[in-house]
Amino acid sequence: xxxxxxxxxxxxxxxxxxxxxxxxxxxxxxxxxxxxxxxxxxxxxxxxxxxxxxxxxxxxxxxxxxxxxxxxxxxxxxxxxxxxxxxxxxxxxxxxxxxxxxxxxxxxxxxxxxxxxxxxxxxxxxxxxxxxxxxxxxxxxxxxxxxxxxxxxxxxxxxxxxxxxxxxxxxxxxxxxxxxxxxxxxxxxxxxxxxxxxxxxxxxxxxxxxxxxxxxxxxxxxxxxxxxxxxxxxxxxxxxxxxxxxxxxxxxxxxxxxxxxxxxxxxxxxxxxxxxxxxxxxxxxxxxxxxxxxxxxxxxxxxxxxxxxxxxxx
Numbered sequence: 001x002x003x004x005x006x007x008x009x010x011x012x013x014x015x016x017x018x019x020x021x022x023x024x025x026x027x028x029x030x031x032x033x034x035x036x037x038x039x040x041x042x043x044x045x046x047x048x049x050x051x052x053x054x055x056x057x058x059x060x061x062x063x064x065x066x067x068x069x070x071x072x073x074x075x076x077x078x079x080x081x082x083x084x085x086x087x088x089x090x091x092x093x094x095x096x097x098x099x100x101x102x103x104x105x106x107x108x109x110x111x112x113x114x115x116x117x118x119x120x121x122x123x124x125x126x127x128x129x130x131x132x133x134x135x136x137x138x139x140x141x142x143x144x145x146x147x148x149x150x151x152x153x154x155x156x157x158x159x160x161x162x163x164x165x166x167x168x169x170x171x172x173x174x175x176x177x178x179x180x181x182x183x184x185x186x187x188x189x190x191x192x193x194x195x196x197x198x199x200x201x202x203x204x205x206x207x208x209x210x211x212x213x214x215x216x217x218x219x220x221x222x223x224x225x226x227x228x229x230x231x232x233x234x235x236x237x238x239x240x241x242x243x244x245x246x247x248x249x250x251x252x253x254x255x256x257x258x259x260x261x262x263x264x265x266x267x268x269x270x271x272x273x274x275x276x277x278x279x280x281x282x283x284x285x286x287x288x289x290x291x292x293x294x295x296x297x298x299x300x301x302x303x304x305x306x307x308x309x310x311x312x313x314x
Contacts, residue, residue, distance in 0.1 A: 062095055062116045063133030069224045073192050073287035076131040077159050078170040079140055083122045085177050091120045091144045095130070098137040122175070135312060137161045142173045144180060153180040165312060166191035166287075192286030194248050194255065201243040201259070202279045208272035209233055217294040219308040226288070228257055228280040230305065232296045237274035238265045244297055246282055253290035257282060260297035 059078065068074055083089050095116040115138075122128060132138055138159040145152050157171055169186035217230035232241065244260035257280060293307045 059129035059131045060116070061131055061133055065133050068134055070192070070284075070287040073166055074135045075166075075168045075189060076133045077138075079130040079132065079159075080170065080172045081120075081122060081128045081130075081142065082172060082174045083124055083126055084174055086124050088121055088123045089144050089175050091122050091128075091142060091175070093118055093120065093130070094141045095132070096139045096141075097134075098139075132159060135161055135165070140171065140173075142175075142180060142182075144175050155180040155182050157182045157184070161312060193250060194253075194287055194289045195285045196246050196248065196255075196282055197285045198281075198283040199243055199246055200281045201241065202281075203241050204277040204279070206234070206237045206239075206274055206276040208237055208270060209275035213275040215296050215303065215305050217296075217305045219292050219294065219306065221288055221310055224284055224288075226255065226257070226282040226284065226292055228259075228282075228292075228294055229277075230259065230280070230294065230296075231275055231277050232259055232261065233298065234261050234274035234276055235299060236264055236269045236272065237276070238267070238269035239263065239274060239276070240265055241276055241278055243280055245295075248289060254293055255282070255289040255291070256293045256295065258295040258297055258302070261299060 063076075065071055079095075081091060081093070083091075093116065094114055096114040116130070120128060139156060140159060141154065141156045143152060143154045153175075155173060157173070159169075159171065166189055167186050168189050169184065171182060171184045173180060173182045213231065213233065215230075215232055217228050220227040220229070234241075240262040242260050242262050243257070245256060245258040247256045248254070249256065259278060259280060288310045291307060291309050294305045295302055296305050
């Protein structure tokens with residue numbers, strides 16, 4: 001359902017991406033200084049900084065910061081509407097997200113609803129900010145009528161998913177007597193380095209290997225964790241496993257995970273080639289690595305089983 005908001009002029013300080021008191025965007029300061037997330041100064045466009053070009057205290061959040069893994073590594077994209085005209089303007093804002101990037105939800109949810117669809121009355125000389133929180137691809141459509149109400153102007157801007165990765169980006173939409181124009185800017189911010197916070201290895205069934213059994217592994221990126229589900233061959237079904245190594249190579253942006261076959265457990269064991277399934281969990285800090293390589297280490301050799309590139313948004 002659409003709603004209409006009336007914006008009241010204010011001379012309060014600009015908050016932008018750094019957030020104001022109580023804003024969830026204060027969490028972004030853990031990645032870099034507050035200045036990294038402050039909106040760029042727009043004084044070059046001819047409007048003064050004496051209160052005639054103020055904006056709302058708190059930007060409107062589109063999305064949920066708690067749903068974004070490694071939030072400091074993914075600064076949100078800011079969209080700013082500016083009324084440079086001499087009269088108040090009615091403004092319609094529709095922000096849609098590309099299909100296939102939505103988070104999983106209930107089957108009966110209405111995926112056709114855009115993340116934001118609202119109408120505003122934007123006073124002359126005022127600004128209104130939105131922050132697109134979740135790393136996705138968006139389309140922003142802004143529609144407004146002319147000062148005399150006899151014509152409409154519309155601008156549609158696409159926001160690609162890529163700028164959310166260690167990049168501070170912003171789209172400014174300016175409303176004037178001659179129409180609507182948009183401008184996008186971006187700049188890099190320091191990117192966190194992936195670090196291993198915790199590891200665990202759960203060993204499943206250990207049996208005699210069949211003709212089709214062998215070394216294999218599947219890698220999943222979820223909830224700031226790298227999960228490896230694999231099968232590894234062993235000299236007998238009674239050999240134990242261990243997580244021998246988790247090493248990050250910053251030069252290649254790659255995390256190497258090595259699962260090793262340990263000694264045979266005490267006691268009698270059936271004399272056959274064994275196979276064991278396992279789940280390795282690597283809890284990370286900072287961000288996901290660009291590549292994960294899984295190795296299996298047996299008494300005979302160490303071999304790479306799989307290598308997976310991290311694909312944002314999948």
